[in-house]
Amino acid sequence: MLRIKDLHASVEDKKILKGINLEVNAGEVHAIMGPNGSGKSTLAEVIAGHEEYEVKKGSIELDGEDLEDMAPEERAHSGIFLSFQYPVEIPGVSVTNFMKTAINESRKARGLEDMPANEMLKLIREKSELLDIDRKFLSRSLNEGFSGGEKKRNEIFQMAMLEPKLAILDETDSGLDIDALRIVANGVNKLRSEDRAIVVITHYQRLLDYIVPDYVHVLHDGKIVKSGGKELAVELEAKGYDWIKQETVA
Amino acid sequence: MDLKDKLLSSFLAFEDKVNVNDPVHEIRSEAIKNFESKGFPTKKEEAWKYTSLNGLQKVDFSVFPKESGALEYKDIKKYFLHEIDTYKIVFIDGVYSSYLSETTHDGVDVCLMSSALNKPEYKQIIELYFNKVASKDESLTTLNTAFSKEGAYVYIPKSKAPRKPIQILHLATGNEASLMLQPRNLIIAEQNAEVQIIERHQSLTENEVFTNSVTEIFAGKDAHVDYYKIQNDNAEASLIDNTYISQKDNSIVRVHTFSFGGKLIRNNLNYYQNGEHIDSTLKGVTILGEKQHVDHYTLVHHAQPNCESHQDYKGIFGGRSTGVFNGKIIVDKIAQKTNAFQQNNNILISDKAEVNTKPQLEIFADDVRCSHGCTIGQLDEEALFYLQSRGIPKKEASGLLMYAFANNVLESVRIPELKTRINKIIANKLGVRIGFDL
Structure with a gap:
C-alpha cells in the first residue's frame, strides 16, 4: 500500500530525512521508534504533504500512485490520515461542523453529493460512542481548551469518521495518562482492519503494549537503522536508544 | 464650485423650505457657521490621518434630489431582514416612503424626524434631546445638523419596548448622477425601555452616493439598546456615520457594525457614560477587497465610576483595501473601578492591503482595569495544514x-x-x- 523509496527531505536546507525505505501493506501495523530529533515527525508530515518540507530525492507511493505533486487535501482524499502530535486549536469551528466539512469535501472530490444530514448525525453518534466521546464535546470549538487526552481522542475520532486507508499516528501517546491511553488505543484497535494500514510513531514502547505492531522500525539520524518484529520494541525499551546509536556508529 | 461652497449656498435655499422661526433652526444656523469656519476635515488632522475626503469634494453632488419614483417592494426586499416582522422606516433618495414603511404610535413612537421636528406634541422631547449629545464643533456633524430635517425618530417611553425590531433603510435610486444624503436619526429609550434597531444604506446603481449621517442615541436608566449597522453598499457609495450615545445608570448599549462593502466608510462612534454600572459594547466585522476603505474611529468616555466598555473589532483585508482602527478610551479621574476592554485583530490576505490600528488610552483614575490589544497578521499556516x-x-x-x-x-x-x-x-x-x- 505505502511504498517509500530512498526518501530525502529537508527544511530550509537542513537535511532531516536521509534515505528512508519503507513498505507497508494493507492490514499491517508498523511502529516507527526513535530518539528525539531522529526525523519521526518529519516523516509523518512529509507523507501527509506538509509544504514546509522539501523532498530532495526519492519517492512516496500510495497504491502505486506517486504522491509528489499532490496537495495535502488530495492525499487525504486518496486515503491518508495523519493524527497530529500537536492538534491545532481552531476557535469558532465546532468539532461537528469541522467533520461535516471534511467529509463533504472528500465526497465532493470523489464526485459524490453531500452526505444527508441524518446519515451524518448517525455516523457521528456511532463513531463518538466508539471513542467514548460526550455529545457536548462535539459542539465545542475544535481543540480549543481541550486537555491533552481530549485532543488525542478527538484525532482518533476524526480517523474513525474519515476511514482512511493509511493512518499515521504521530506520538499519539504523548501527554496521555494511562486511562486516556487505554481509551485511545482501544479506539485504534477497533479501527484495525484487513484493508487498512496503520503506522504508529512513538518514542516509548508503552503505547505498543496496547497497539501491538506487526513490525517495528528504528529511525536514527534520518534513516531506518533497524527493523524487526514486536520484540524489537521490548529490546529497545530495555537497552535504550544508545544501544542503537552505538551499533550504528560501529 | 467645490462641495463646501455648494453646501453653504444650498443652506440658503434650504432655509426657504423649513420654519426659520423654530428653535431648532437656531441650532442649524449655529451649526452651519461652524461648518463654514472649519470646512471638511483634512489628512493634516490627526483624527483623519488615514482617510482623505478630497476625492468626494470634487464630485458635483446633488444636495436636494428631485422627488424620486416609487420602488416596488419585491425589488428591494433583499435589503430588508424580511424573515421576521419588523417596523420599517424607509427613505428613497432621502425622501420618506410611506408605501414601503411601517411606523407606529402604539405606546411607542417609531416615525419620522420631520414629524417630530414639526409637530407640537414632540416639542418637549426635541428640546430635551435634539443635538444634545452630537458634537457642536466636529465639522461633518455640524454639517449634518445644519441640514437636519429628515431621518428616523424612535421614542420608547419608560418601561416600554416595541413589539418588534425596527429597520431603517436608506435607498438611493441612482436617479441623480451623484447624490449627497444627510439623514438625521434620534433614538430615545427612556428608563427601563428596550429597543432593537437595524440600519442599512443601500445604493441601487453604480451612481455615486455620499451619505453624511448623524444618529443620536439616549439610553435612560436600565435601558437596553441594540443597534446594528449593515454596511454592504455598492462600489461608488461612501458613508460617514457619526453616532453619539449618551447612557445613564445601568444601561446597556451595544452597537454592531458590519462593514462589507462601499467605497469609503468612516464610522465615528462616540459613547458618553453619564452614570454608574453602564455597559457599552462596540463590535465590528470588516471584510474588504478591491480598493475599499473603512475607518473605525471610536471613543468611549468613562465619566463615572463602576462602568464597563467592551470593544471587539475584527477585520479581513484583501485586494488593495485599506482599514483603520482608532480606539480612544478616556477614563476621568472620578471614574474609578472602570473596566475597559479593547481588541482589534486583523488578517491581511493580500500583499497590497493595508491596516493601521491605534489604541489611544487617556486614563486619569488609578483604580481601573484597561486592556487593549491590536494584531495584524496572516492566516496560521499550521492551522491551514x-x-x-x-x-x-x-x-x-x-x-x-x-x-x-x-x-x-x-x-x-x-x-x-x-x-x-x-x-x-x-x-x-x-x-x-x-x-x-x-
Whole structure:
C-alpha cells in the first residue's frame, strides 16, 4: 500500500530525512521508534504533504500512485490520515461542523453529493460512542481548551469518521495518562482492519503494549537503522536508544 | 464650485423650505457657521490621518434630489431582514416612503424626524434631546445638523419596548448622477425601555452616493439598546456615520457594525457614560477587497465610576483595501473601578492591503482595569495544514479559518435571523460553503 523509496527531505536546507525505505501493506501495523530529533515527525508530515518540507530525492507511493505533486487535501482524499502530535486549536469551528466539512469535501472530490444530514448525525453518534466521546464535546470549538487526552481522542475520532486507508499516528501517546491511553488505543484497535494500514510513531514502547505492531522500525539520524518484529520494541525499551546509536556508529 | 461652497449656498435655499422661526433652526444656523469656519476635515488632522475626503469634494453632488419614483417592494426586499416582522422606516433618495414603511404610535413612537421636528406634541422631547449629545464643533456633524430635517425618530417611553425590531433603510435610486444624503436619526429609550434597531444604506446603481449621517442615541436608566449597522453598499457609495450615545445608570448599549462593502466608510462612534454600572459594547466585522476603505474611529468616555466598555473589532483585508482602527478610551479621574476592554485583530490576505490600528488610552483614575490589544497578521499556516490534511482544500480551509475568526463577534447579536443573515454574507464574501450553522 505505502511504498517509500530512498526518501530525502529537508527544511530550509537542513537535511532531516536521509534515505528512508519503507513498505507497508494493507492490514499491517508498523511502529516507527526513535530518539528525539531522529526525523519521526518529519516523516509523518512529509507523507501527509506538509509544504514546509522539501523532498530532495526519492519517492512516496500510495497504491502505486506517486504522491509528489499532490496537495495535502488530495492525499487525504486518496486515503491518508495523519493524527497530529500537536492538534491545532481552531476557535469558532465546532468539532461537528469541522467533520461535516471534511467529509463533504472528500465526497465532493470523489464526485459524490453531500452526505444527508441524518446519515451524518448517525455516523457521528456511532463513531463518538466508539471513542467514548460526550455529545457536548462535539459542539465545542475544535481543540480549543481541550486537555491533552481530549485532543488525542478527538484525532482518533476524526480517523474513525474519515476511514482512511493509511493512518499515521504521530506520538499519539504523548501527554496521555494511562486511562486516556487505554481509551485511545482501544479506539485504534477497533479501527484495525484487513484493508487498512496503520503506522504508529512513538518514542516509548508503552503505547505498543496496547497497539501491538506487526513490525517495528528504528529511525536514527534520518534513516531506518533497524527493523524487526514486536520484540524489537521490548529490546529497545530495555537497552535504550544508545544501544542503537552505538551499533550504528560501529 | 467645490462641495463646501455648494453646501453653504444650498443652506440658503434650504432655509426657504423649513420654519426659520423654530428653535431648532437656531441650532442649524449655529451649526452651519461652524461648518463654514472649519470646512471638511483634512489628512493634516490627526483624527483623519488615514482617510482623505478630497476625492468626494470634487464630485458635483446633488444636495436636494428631485422627488424620486416609487420602488416596488419585491425589488428591494433583499435589503430588508424580511424573515421576521419588523417596523420599517424607509427613505428613497432621502425622501420618506410611506408605501414601503411601517411606523407606529402604539405606546411607542417609531416615525419620522420631520414629524417630530414639526409637530407640537414632540416639542418637549426635541428640546430635551435634539443635538444634545452630537458634537457642536466636529465639522461633518455640524454639517449634518445644519441640514437636519429628515431621518428616523424612535421614542420608547419608560418601561416600554416595541413589539418588534425596527429597520431603517436608506435607498438611493441612482436617479441623480451623484447624490449627497444627510439623514438625521434620534433614538430615545427612556428608563427601563428596550429597543432593537437595524440600519442599512443601500445604493441601487453604480451612481455615486455620499451619505453624511448623524444618529443620536439616549439610553435612560436600565435601558437596553441594540443597534446594528449593515454596511454592504455598492462600489461608488461612501458613508460617514457619526453616532453619539449618551447612557445613564445601568444601561446597556451595544452597537454592531458590519462593514462589507462601499467605497469609503468612516464610522465615528462616540459613547458618553453619564452614570454608574453602564455597559457599552462596540463590535465590528470588516471584510474588504478591491480598493475599499473603512475607518473605525471610536471613543468611549468613562465619566463615572463602576462602568464597563467592551470593544471587539475584527477585520479581513484583501485586494488593495485599506482599514483603520482608532480606539480612544478616556477614563476621568472620578471614574474609578472602570473596566475597559479593547481588541482589534486583523488578517491581511493580500500583499497590497493595508491596516493601521491605534489604541489611544487617556486614563486619569488609578483604580481601573484597561486592556487593549491590536494584531495584524496572516492566516496560521499550521492551522491551514491541519484542515487540508483532513481533506479540506486550501481555498475552503482559508475561508473557514477567516470565517471562524470573524464569527465570534456575532455571538452578541440578539436577533437570530439577523445573525444568520450576517453569517451568510460573511460566508459568501469568504467563499465558504455553509451547509451548517456555525
